[in-house]
Amino acid sequence: MYTYIFLASTVLVCVVKAQISISKYPAAFQKQPLSSPFLKVVGEKFVKDGQTIFLAGSNVPWHWYGYDFGNGNYVGSKPHLMNYLDRVKNAGGNTVRMWLHMDGRATPKFNNWGLVIDTDNTQRLIPDLIDFLNEARTRNLLVFIVLWNGAAVPTTETKYIDLFWDDTKLQSYIDKVLSPMVQSLKTITSLGGWEIMNEPEGFVYEGKTHSSTCFDTNLLKNTGAGQFWTPSHGTKLWIPMQNLQKFINWQTDAIHNEDPKALVTVGAWSELSLANMFSDKYTKNYYSDCCLVQAGGRSNGKLDFYQVHTYTHNGKYNLMAPFKVLNAAVYNLGKPLVIGEFSAKLSEWQSITKQMQWAYCRGFSGAWTWLIGNHIDSASDTVATQKLGLQYYSNGITCPNMCP
Numbered sequence: 122m123y124t125y126i127f128l129a130s131t132v133l134v135c136v137v138k139a140q141i142s143i144s145k146y147p148a149a150f151q152k153q154p155l156s157s158p159f160l161k162v163v164g165e166k167f168v169k170d171g172q173t174i175f176l177a178g179s180n181v182p183w184h185w186y187g188y189d190f191g192n193g194n195y196v197g198s199k200p201h202l203m204n205y206l207d208r209v210k211n212a213g214g215n216t217v218r219m220w221l222h223m224d225g226r227a228t229p230k231f232n233n234w235g236l237v238i239d240t241d242n243t244q245r246l247i248p249d250l251i252d253f254l255n256e257a258r259t260r261n262l263l264v265f266i267v268l269w270n271g272a273a274v275p276t277t278e279t280k281y282i283d284l285f286w287d288d289t290k291l292q293s294y295i296d297k298v299l300s301p302m303v304q305s306l307k308t309i310t311s312l313g314g315w316e317i318m319n320e321p322e323g324f325v326y327e328g329k330t331h332s333s334t335c336f337d338t339n340l341l342k343n344t345g346a347g348q349f350w351t352p353s354h355g356t357k358l359w360i361p362m363q364n365l366q367k368f369i370n371w372q373t374d375a376i377h378n379e380d381p382k383a384l385v386t387v388g389a390w391s392e393l394s395l396a397n398m399f400s401d402k403y404t405k406n407y408y409s410d411c412c413l414v415q416a417g418g419r420s421n422g423k424l425d426f427y428q429v430h431t432y433t434h435n436g437k438y439n440l441m442a443p444f445k446v447l448n449a450a451v452y453n454l455g456k457p458l459v460i461g462e463f464s465a466k467l468s469e470w471q472s473i474t475k476q477m478q479w480a481y482c483r484g485f486s487g488a489w490t491w492l493i494g495n496h497i498d499s500a501s502d503t504v505a506t507q508k509l510g511l512q513y514y515s516n517g518i519t520c521p522n523m524c525p
Contacts, residue, residue: 160384165449166457169263177515178217179491180217180461180489181217183496185197186496188227190221192227194227203256216264216487217257220319266312285360295371314385315385318388324360324365325347325361328341335416336363340404345434346391347359363416366412367416371422373424377421388461392452394408395427396441396454397409425456426457426459427456429459443479459489464500466499481518
């Protein structure tokens with residue numbers, strides 16, 4: 122997570138969403154069984170085992186940052202990770218968000234020229250993930266695997282950054298790690314989906330003018346985007362939006378080619394880079410189907426659902442933030458929208474139960490607390506607080522009148 126600058130003005134809109142009808146979806150989707158044990162998207166909702174499901178859960182998101190899987194490390198991290206899974210399960214949650222490579226400090230395995238040549242030094246990454254997913258399945262939990270992180274300066278492995286600039290190196294990761302990983306995990310029903318990157322906006326070249334609105338980032342200037350490039354780490358960390366979008370498009374395409382039913386998303390740091398509001402003047406969906414394909418050229422590289430993160434800055438939410446707008450439909454996305462990170466600690470004095478009720482009742486498709494593991498930061502709620510929110514969901518949420 123990282124914070125963004127509070128914007129002082131916007132418009133609040135109350136939207137009443139229409140009831141979903143299966144007849145409006147493509148014929149190819151209608152042929153798929155709605156009772157499938159795998160998580161699916163139906164319109165702007167998630168469906169599993171024939172039932173609409175709200176994804177109520179928590180961010181693990183790691184025990185040892187970047188070192189939980191592969192290289193023989195899982196033997197040591199597993200007992201801790203199982204404890205975190207049990208925390209979510211026992212509180213009544215159904216989802217966890219688990220991070221994987223981070224900045225490439227331990228996985229995948231690079232050669233001296235920056236090409237990816239294997240999953241890790243011991244070829245244990247995929248078996249470790251299979252075990253983790255099977256453990257989650259016994260606890261009736263869905264897992265969303267986050268491949269990369271953009272919300273921190275990559276201090277130990279600059280070869281990661283080369284993946285944004287060198288197509289050959291990016292393709293080497295897809296061929297040697299991503300596609301084999303998807304192939305090996307796609308039959309496990311506890312795999313909820315894939316997230317290409319957490320908060321890619323941390324690396325973005327903000328304030329860059331471009332003839333395409335998909336690549337122009339002037340609206341992100343002075344918002345907090347791009348804060349992890351820093352001159353001391355060189356200009357290569359100041360990554361143009363188009364490079365980030367291609368990075369996402371190519372990996373999403375590879376996942377869908379290997380597993381057409383797979384669900385893929387990106388963890389947007391704010392609604393500013395995700396929402397379709399006010400004709401691109403204040404917000405822009407940089408992860409739309411059009412923008413991703415325009416950047417990367419691969420037609421299967423489109424996201425299946427969207428994810429937004431939200432915290433207060435100086436005690437205030439942006440007025441377009443998820444806990445300020447009156448309905449998720451205000452964002453005009455046309456796909457499910459999950460609040461992928463939030464906390465009562467960095468809110469406008471909202472309780473965790475109030476936040477969970479807001480997400481559930483106002484058209485969002487899920488809400489994941491920050492964070493259920495033992496790591497503590499400026500935004501993280503206590504485990505007890507998060508359990509309270511998940512238990513509130515599990516006990517059944519009553520929705521009040523949504524319009525004032």
